[in-house]
Amino acid sequence: MAEVINPQNILEEISVSDLLRRALELKKAGFRFSQAHAVYNSKDNKYELSYSFSDYSTYQLHSLRVVVDLDTVVPSITEIIPAAVFYENEMKELFGVKIEMISADLQNKLYRIEVDTPFGPKKEEA
Amino acid sequence: MANISRSPWLLHYDGSSCNGCDIEVLAALTPVYDAERLGVVNTGDPMQADIFLITGGINEQNKDVVKQIYDQMPRPKVVVAVGVCACTGGVFKDCYNILGGADTVIPVDIYVPGCAARPQAIIDGVVQAVGLFQQRLDEHNAQKRKEA
């Protein structure tokens, strides 16, 4: 039997204002940035953003969850974690999440799609 | 020189496929299947290619690339759509960024089915393309002679 290292995934709900502080703390604690993604919750009409960090040696997955309204401006974590640049551009382009101060803001030209925010809120038919 | 036939050169471009067909196109050219024994050579240069193998569907960003590659190829030319995505859009047909199969932007002569298309099917497509290319070449030459 091989040793199994499978710690319980941690999901921590935080507010937008705590995002940068917690990301910095996790980085200082030796976590690497693993991924970030957005979910559009059509029931509550909100975005759920998840930022996942994991540790190379303990395999611990620690996710930060930020729930924001559609027009809330979210600060970019690229200042702290440069590797997050593609993830944040993706959120911005596909979901329409308002993220400011991305270190390399591609201005919705990451995938260069014709449709506006295909994963975001459905536009009312005029 | 009239009775010497030319070896057509192959050009492969991956549209928005899942990579499965691309790898099978490559596998069809490697020793076990060896499509090159049919007198074709794989090239990376559109300006020297006669047969265009395209895999994957067409999306907003690569439609211009595909058109450009097609236009760069000298006439006569043959287009082979490899795999179900290049034929119709396949499993991704309903995705917001897929316009459809390769025939939405360029004329396609031969459709090779499969997900992923098997090397045997790809070779069959290439054989048909070689025949069609020879036919077009003959017509092209006859036309040229008539004009001359």
Added chain:
Amino acid sequence: MGKRSVIPYGPQHPVLPEPVHIDLVVEDERVVEAIPSIGFIHRGLESLVDRRDFNQMTYVAERTCGICSFQHGMGYCEAVEHIMGVEVPDRAKFLRTLWAETSRMHSHLLWLGLLADGFGFENLFYQCWRVREKVLDIQEMTAGGRLIFSVNKVGGVLKDVTDDQLKFILATMDEVEAELKVIKETFFEDYSVKSRLVGVGVLTAEQINALGAVGPFARASGVNVDMRKLGYAAYPHIDFEPITSNDGDCYARCYVRMMEVFQSIDIIRQVIAKMPAEKDLAVAVKGNPDGEYFMRVEQPRGEAFYYVKGNGTPNLERMRIRTPTFANIPGLCEMLKNTELADIGLLILTIDPCISCTER
């Protein structure tokens, strides 16, 4: 200081079959900066969740990438099974491990071949691909497809492997091992291979950590990380240690992947030796997924990340796939800085890029 100029690299180019575009800022022959732009293969398959139910999504997930197709299906199914609290039968777990390792083998052999082609050793390229066909034969025989074989489903697997087939797999493994030993010698002893790979594109463990790289790319820089240790499928029953190297150059990456092929052969032998006799392949799944789960699996290219969120209806609310290449792109850009223009193709190859996965 020389004059700076920008060279566009791609999308249609001879090194990779897939389109990738990189703007290389060069100063004479040295690359100063590399700016990747992606999106040539973006399909938007994650958006299909509102038109396909969660069982159908298995087949869409498998078509994220044609090379690690099986592992994509497995990762997605395991995530849904976690949400629904389904315990997969043991035999299904072992079969999943078997197919996961054959896909790792054929993916690594493919990469070794492309690498050989990248430094102009065409004979070696063809030898790797010739051996790879034997692995594909196993997949075709047991699952019915060469690359995309769709044997996963939520709750288990769809096909069983007979005892005769297991014997055939063992015999093929012996053959492949013997042939690989010869290929390995060429890769590690030949001076022309060494002169192209040793000391090229070095990344340290600290850089890997800061850039969040995963998989063999990280392991080649001495970072001991392998998601198989998380114990999904039948990996808790398998003895193995992640293969690492400390050099962090192209040669080390080649070493790690080559040794992982041998490791996969070993794992496949263990799987067949420990294969449970009960013939249960799947459990019936009732109801719809409600909840969310973060799932990580080790693909040939590294850690793949699946996030699945269900809302109690047959259609999922969100499926998110973060593929290993997406995590390795920052590492690639860092590695490309300050290298010779002639090495660019080789360096891009050594992260084992899978652009189709990355853009989904």
